[in-house]
Structures are given as C-alpha cells and as structure tokens.
Amino acid sequence: MHSNRLGWWLLAPTLLVLFLFGAVPFFYVVWLSFHQWNPFAVNPEIIYTGADNFRRLVFDSGFLASLGVTVAFVVFAVLTELIVGYLLATAFMKDFPGKAIFRTIHTLPLIMAPIIVGSIWKLMTTPSIGIIPHLLDEWIGYDLNIGQSALAAFTVTVIMDVWHWTPLVTLTLIAALVSLPADPFEQAQIDGAGKRQIFWHITLPMIAPAVVATVFIRLMDALRTVDEVLMLTGGGPGSATRYLGVHIFKEVFPKTNYGYGSAISVIVLYLTIVVCWLLYVGMLAPRTKK
Amino acid sequence: MTQTDDEPIDILEDDAPPPPAPAHGFLPIETNWFDRLFISLVIWVAICLVWLRFIEPLGADLYIAHGVSVALGLYIIWKG
Amino acid sequence: MKKGNPWLRTLFWIFISFLTLFPIYWLFVISVKPAVDLFSTPDIILKSAYWQNYVDVWTDRTLRGYMLNSLIISSGNALLCTGLGFFACYALTRFDLGGKESIFFWTITNRMAPPAVFLLPLFLLMTQVYRVGDFTLLDTRIGMILVYCTFNLPFAIWTLRPTLDGIPRELDEAAYVDGASSWKVISEVVFPLCRPGLAVTLILTWVFAWNEYLLAATLTNFNARTLTTGLSEYVTTTGTEWGIMAAISVFTLIPALIVFTMVQRHIVTGLTFGAVKG
Incomplete structure (x- = not known):
C-alpha cells in the first residue's frame, strides 16, 4: 500500500490542534494545581506548594456545598428524565394520528442553545414578568420567587433541565424499544405474566444497555451544566444552584487565585472521569459476562 | 514470567475469533495493564483526598497515604 | 395506559407538545411587548405585536458585530473541524498507522471533558503562552475558532469515521492503479461519496459552535464576542432589558431552528455522540 507518511501528515493537523487545546491545558492545569499563583497579589510568583491547594480544598465549605447541590441536581434531573422519557417512549410505541409531527415537536428543545433555554426559563419564572409565578399565585396562592427561595430555584433548574433533555431520553429509548423482538412478550402473555412482571423481567433487561448508555450521556451533560443555570439564577440564591461548573466560573476568575482555581478544576475533572469510568464499566460488564 | 504475560499467547494459538479472556484477577471486570494502571491512579487520588480530609488532621503524614497507594497500586497492577 | 381510542393519545400528545412549545412561545410574547406592558398582568394571547425590540437589536452596532462574530466563528470552526476531521478519518481508515486506535480514543476523550475545567488553563495559555510578540489568541476570532475545535473536532472525527469506513477501499486502489495522485483520489473519489456525511457533520458542528457560551464568555472581551x-x-x-433580551434570544434561536428542520433525524445520533442510534 501507499506510504504511511501521507497518513501521518493527514492526521498531523488534528493531533496538533487537540494537543495544543486539549492535552497541554490538561497537563498545565494539573501542574498549576500544585502551585500557588495569584498574579495580582503581593507575591505574583508561581510557587510550588505541594498539596496545599488540595488540603484547603477538602475543607472548603463553598466547594463542598457546591458538590452537594450538584449531586442532588444530577440525581433528580437524570432520574426524572429517565422516568418521564420512558413513559413518553412507551406512549410513542402505539399508533395515533399526527405521530410524526408530535415527535418532531418533542425533539425541538434538543437543538436549542443552553443559554437560550436559560433565558426562556428566566422569562417564564422571574416574579414580575413570568407567567408561572403569576399563575401559581392566582391558582393556589403560592409565591414562587427563584431569587429568594433556595428550594424554588433548585426545583426550577431541575424542571428546566428536564424540559431541555427529556426528549433525548425519549428518542434513545424509542430506538431501543423499536428494536425489541416480539416473541418473548407474546410468550410471556401466553404464560399469563402481568404488565409489571413483563416490564421488570423482560423489557428492562432487554433495554438495559440503551438505558445505561443514555444515563451515561445525560450524567456527563448534567455534570457540566453551566450556561443555563448561570443565566437563570447565576448560582443563587446563596449557593442553592451553584453547581460545580458555575462554581468554577464564579470563583476562579474574579479572585484570580489561579493555583487554587486549578485545584478546583482538577478535582472536578477527576470526579467527572471517575463517574464516567464507573458507568463505562457498568456498560461493559454485562457484555463481558457472556 | 507472570500469568498475565502468558495470556495473549494462549489467545493467539486459539483458532476461534477473539474469545473474551476469562477475568483472571480479583477485579470484577476484565482488564488490561492500562486499565489497572488507571484504576490505581484513581484510587491513589481518592486515598490522598480522604487522607487530607480525615486522617492528616490527626497527625499522620501524607507520605503514608502515598505509600499505601503505591503498594495498593502495585498489587492491583500485578494481580487485578 | 391509554388503551383503545387513538384520538385520546393524540390529545395526550397535544398536551405534551403544549408543554414543549409554550416556553418558546412565551419567549416570543415577551420579545414583542413594549417595556411598559411587561409588568402588567401577563397576557397569554397576543393582542398586538410591537416590533421595536427587534429593530433595536438589529440596528445596535455592537450586537450586529456580535452576530457577525458568531457567524464567522461558527462557520470557520465548522469548516475547519469538518475538513480536519475528514482528513484525519481518511488517515485512520486507509492507513496502517501504529497505535491508531489509541489515537482515535484519545481524540474522543477530548469531547468528554467538562469545558468549565478547561476555562482557566485555556485562558492562561491564550494570554501568556500562545503568543507571537504582542499578538495573543485571547479575544480573537481565530482563537475562538481553534478553541471550539476541542469539542467539535472529536465530534467530527467520531461521526465521519463510519462514513469513510463505508466507502470501499477498492475504489481508492482502482484509482491508484489508474495512476491518480493521492490528492486526486481524496478529492475526486472519496470526497464526493462522503458528501452527505460531511454535510451533516458540518451542520451539527456549526450549531454546537453557534450555541456555545461558556468558553466565549471567558476567552473574549470585546472584539470576538459572540451573540450568546x-x-x-x-x-x-440593576435591571434587565427583558424585551431586548428576548429579541436577542429569538435571533440566536432562528439559525438553530432552520438547522433543526434540515438534520432532524441526525440530532439524536449527534447528541448522544453515536452511543445510541436514534
């Protein structure tokens, strides 16, 4: 065959760009996380301080609070999306007039920029101009104020994420459900299995790989949710919606404490990698068992 | 030398298309050396963070955590 | 659940679609209201449309500049990523390069990293390290085009690889036997066959770049700021100009909507990064 040199030349620009903007920043941030560096402080030098940044980080109540709300957000959002997405996917398995149009409409939020989703929900929920606080007040006398109530702000971010990303879960689960063979279901019905039994013993094991893959993707995205929350609540009130990405954005740049900021970034990256890896293993494990 | 080194040869001699090698370590999944190195690093960081939070304030130096991690890492790479 | 009557299901889906569409409709409602009407009782039905917000946005020189930046950056980035991805995938599928599967895997992992983590190192590198004399990449269009490659280039490689794998190598070989140069083979044999795949990749990378906010917010000050x-x-x-904000949102939304109609069936594959085929 023709020379491999051409192949390397074709690959070179890609590798160069990803090296400069992917690998170098990665090693740079890891290196910086072991140093103290604040260019606008009294001592603007880069000083090696060992694990001091991490020593401070594990006791940093702001960071730990951010970690806590991030976990809560991710769990609530992804679980809700899975349940709602599954119910909608099963609803799509039957025929009804206008199915294609509804499917198209349902896909619509997926293409929208996160920041636009944030601004839409800001317009929906800001007390003076939003329709939701107005209706809630009129119907049940509840005063929804995402600027003051931590619970309300948290709930609205979860609802926003569900609105934005449930379609993805629905569509992936439809793809999984469509490809299921009919035989086991017919057999189970002949044997007199109930709906619940069929779901737990036949449907769920068969769509499990698709479910795990969907959870994997949603978890990764939910962990790095920044834009919409920044737009909607700006991390507030207090630190109720200060998810990890928002925390980095708000903490690192205004304070110009680059060494400590790097340590936060490294730990966030570490947690993301661990979560992704565990799920990846979860995806592979059932396959290797056979 | 080790059991791990013999594995690939067995697979090469087999005629069947790539049979998943039976998991031979204590880890619940099948791994190659890179996976085990990766697992060791992840555990290393986890041990160090827990150490900084809970054990170092009691007076134990971080170097002990490194020692434990390296020992555990070597064990995982060797036997996992 | 809803047995029997299919029209009941349609009703159910009308309700779900209402939940999906209403927030978008509300965005539009706010965008066509004058500021004085905003704080009165919210009307769900529009009685009159007030287009001044759109005119204001369109005639604002700064915002027009942002729009132009967004357009240049996302188009440049989409072209660059699709081009580089095409060549990279050609190399990955046609040559016997040592360790190419590891390289492939490594390129993909770049996409998985949360952008928030890379804000700080990219900011520092672009201000301090990647510079030629006084020229830094910070706040330049070319800088943003390159930075967006971190998430779009892995995506392009991921989506283009199956396309190139699907083109029989015998076609290349036949052309080589006929005495064509490598460039001729790529541009006249492989490229035309890849066009549908390239088009989808181009469109999706364009949307991802257009929608990006976090990196643009940190790595630009004025000259290269984007619409988002x-x-x-x-x-x-101190006070948000709600009408203007809604109008800018609509402006940002329109290209995505146009794209949506073009590549609807590929969106799921794109967003799940090919892990699930939609």
Whole structure:
C-alpha cells in the first residue's frame, strides 16, 4: 500500500490542534494545581506548594456545598428524565394520528442553545414578568420567587433541565424499544405474566444497555451544566444552584487565585472521569459476562 | 514470567475469533495493564483526598497515604 | 395506559407538545411587548405585536458585530473541524498507522471533558503562552475558532469515521492503479461519496459552535464576542432589558431552528455522540 507518511501528515493537523487545546491545558492545569499563583497579589510568583491547594480544598465549605447541590441536581434531573422519557417512549410505541409531527415537536428543545433555554426559563419564572409565578399565585396562592427561595430555584433548574433533555431520553429509548423482538412478550402473555412482571423481567433487561448508555450521556451533560443555570439564577440564591461548573466560573476568575482555581478544576475533572469510568464499566460488564 | 504475560499467547494459538479472556484477577471486570494502571491512579487520588480530609488532621503524614497507594497500586497492577 | 381510542393519545400528545412549545412561545410574547406592558398582568394571547425590540437589536452596532462574530466563528470552526476531521478519518481508515486506535480514543476523550475545567488553563495559555510578540489568541476570532475545535473536532472525527469506513477501499486502489495522485483520489473519489456525511457533520458542528457560551464568555472581551455572550450582557443585577433580551434570544434561536428542520433525524445520533442510534 501507499506510504504511511501521507497518513501521518493527514492526521498531523488534528493531533496538533487537540494537543495544543486539549492535552497541554490538561497537563498545565494539573501542574498549576500544585502551585500557588495569584498574579495580582503581593507575591505574583508561581510557587510550588505541594498539596496545599488540595488540603484547603477538602475543607472548603463553598466547594463542598457546591458538590452537594450538584449531586442532588444530577440525581433528580437524570432520574426524572429517565422516568418521564420512558413513559413518553412507551406512549410513542402505539399508533395515533399526527405521530410524526408530535415527535418532531418533542425533539425541538434538543437543538436549542443552553443559554437560550436559560433565558426562556428566566422569562417564564422571574416574579414580575413570568407567567408561572403569576399563575401559581392566582391558582393556589403560592409565591414562587427563584431569587429568594433556595428550594424554588433548585426545583426550577431541575424542571428546566428536564424540559431541555427529556426528549433525548425519549428518542434513545424509542430506538431501543423499536428494536425489541416480539416473541418473548407474546410468550410471556401466553404464560399469563402481568404488565409489571413483563416490564421488570423482560423489557428492562432487554433495554438495559440503551438505558445505561443514555444515563451515561445525560450524567456527563448534567455534570457540566453551566450556561443555563448561570443565566437563570447565576448560582443563587446563596449557593442553592451553584453547581460545580458555575462554581468554577464564579470563583476562579474574579479572585484570580489561579493555583487554587486549578485545584478546583482538577478535582472536578477527576470526579467527572471517575463517574464516567464507573458507568463505562457498568456498560461493559454485562457484555463481558457472556 | 507472570500469568498475565502468558495470556495473549494462549489467545493467539486459539483458532476461534477473539474469545473474551476469562477475568483472571480479583477485579470484577476484565482488564488490561492500562486499565489497572488507571484504576490505581484513581484510587491513589481518592486515598490522598480522604487522607487530607480525615486522617492528616490527626497527625499522620501524607507520605503514608502515598505509600499505601503505591503498594495498593502495585498489587492491583500485578494481580487485578 | 391509554388503551383503545387513538384520538385520546393524540390529545395526550397535544398536551405534551403544549408543554414543549409554550416556553418558546412565551419567549416570543415577551420579545414583542413594549417595556411598559411587561409588568402588567401577563397576557397569554397576543393582542398586538410591537416590533421595536427587534429593530433595536438589529440596528445596535455592537450586537450586529456580535452576530457577525458568531457567524464567522461558527462557520470557520465548522469548516475547519469538518475538513480536519475528514482528513484525519481518511488517515485512520486507509492507513496502517501504529497505535491508531489509541489515537482515535484519545481524540474522543477530548469531547468528554467538562469545558468549565478547561476555562482557566485555556485562558492562561491564550494570554501568556500562545503568543507571537504582542499578538495573543485571547479575544480573537481565530482563537475562538481553534478553541471550539476541542469539542467539535472529536465530534467530527467520531461521526465521519463510519462514513469513510463505508466507502470501499477498492475504489481508492482502482484509482491508484489508474495512476491518480493521492490528492486526486481524496478529492475526486472519496470526497464526493462522503458528501452527505460531511454535510451533516458540518451542520451539527456549526450549531454546537453557534450555541456555545461558556468558553466565549471567558476567552473574549470585546472584539470576538459572540451573540450568546451578548445575550448575557443584557442580564444585570440593576435591571434587565427583558424585551431586548428576548429579541436577542429569538435571533440566536432562528439559525438553530432552520438547522433543526434540515438534520432532524441526525440530532439524536449527534447528541448522544453515536452511543445510541436514534
């Protein structure tokens, strides 16, 4: 065959760009996380301080609070999306007039920029101009104020994420459900299995790989949710919606404490990698068992 | 030398298309050396963070955590 | 659940679609209201449309500049990523390069990393390290085009690889036997066959770049600011110009909507990064 040199030349620009903007920043941030560096402080030098940044980080109540709300957000959002997405996917398995149009409409939020989703929900929920606080007040006398109530702000971010990303879960689960063979279901019905039994013993094991893959993707995205929350609540009130990405954005740049900021970034990256890896293993494990 | 080194040869001699090698370590999944190195690093960081939070304030130096991690890492790479 | 009557299901889906569409409709409602009407009782039905917000956005020189930046950056980035991805995938599928599967895996992992983590190192590198004399990549269009490659280039490689794998190598070989140069083979044999795949990749990378906010907010100050960052500039603690903000949102939304109609069936594959085929 023709020379491999051409192949390397074709690959070179890609590798160069990803090296400069992917690998170098990665090693740079890891290196910086072991140093103290604040260019606008009294001592603007880069000083090696060992694990001091991490020593401070594990006791940093702001960071730990951010970690806590991030976990809560991710769990609530992804679980809700899975349940709602599954119910909608099963609803799509039957025929009804206008199915294609509804499917198209349902896909619509997926293409929208996160920041636009944030601004839409800001317009929906800001007390003076939003329709939701107005209706809630009129119907049940509840005063929804995402600027003051931590619970309300948290709930609205979860609802926003569900609105934005449930379609993805629905569509992936439809793809999984469509490809299921009919035989086991017919057999189970002949044997007199109930709906619940069929779901737990036949449907769920068969769509499990698709479910795990969907959870994997949603978890990764939910962990790095920044834009919409920044737009909607700006991390507030207090630190109720200060998810990890928002925390980095708000903490690192205004304070110009680059060494400590790097340590936060490294730990966030570490947690993301661990979560992704565990799920990846979860995806592979059932396959290797056979 | 080790059991791990013999594995690939067995697979090469087999005629069947790539049979998943039976998991031979204590880890619940099948791994190659890179996976085990990766697992060791992840555990290393986890041990160090827990150490900084809970054990170092009691007076134990971080170097002990490194020692434990390296020992555990070597064990995982060797036997996992 | 809803047995029997299919029209009941349609009713159910009308309700779900209402939930999906209403927030978008509300965005439009706010965008065509004058500021004085905003704080009165919210009307769900529009009685009159007030287009001044759109005119204001369109005639604002700063915002027009942002729009132009967004357009240049996302188009440049989409072209660059699709081009580089095409060549890279050609190399990955046609040559016997040592360790190419590891390289492939490594390129993909770049996409998985949370962008928030890379804000700081990229900011520092672009201000301090990647510089030629006084020229830094910070706040330049070319800088943003390159930075967006971190998430779009892995995506392009991921989606283009199956396309190139699907083109029989015998075609290349036949052309080589006929005495064609490598460039001729790529441009006249392989490229035309890849066009549908390239088009989808181009469109999706374009949308991802157009929608990006976080990196643009940190790595630009004025000259290369994009429309998404312009949007956030209208949200301040002292007072938000809601109508203008809604109008900018609509402007940002329109290209995505156009794209949506073009590549609807590929969106799921794109967003799940090919892990699930939609």
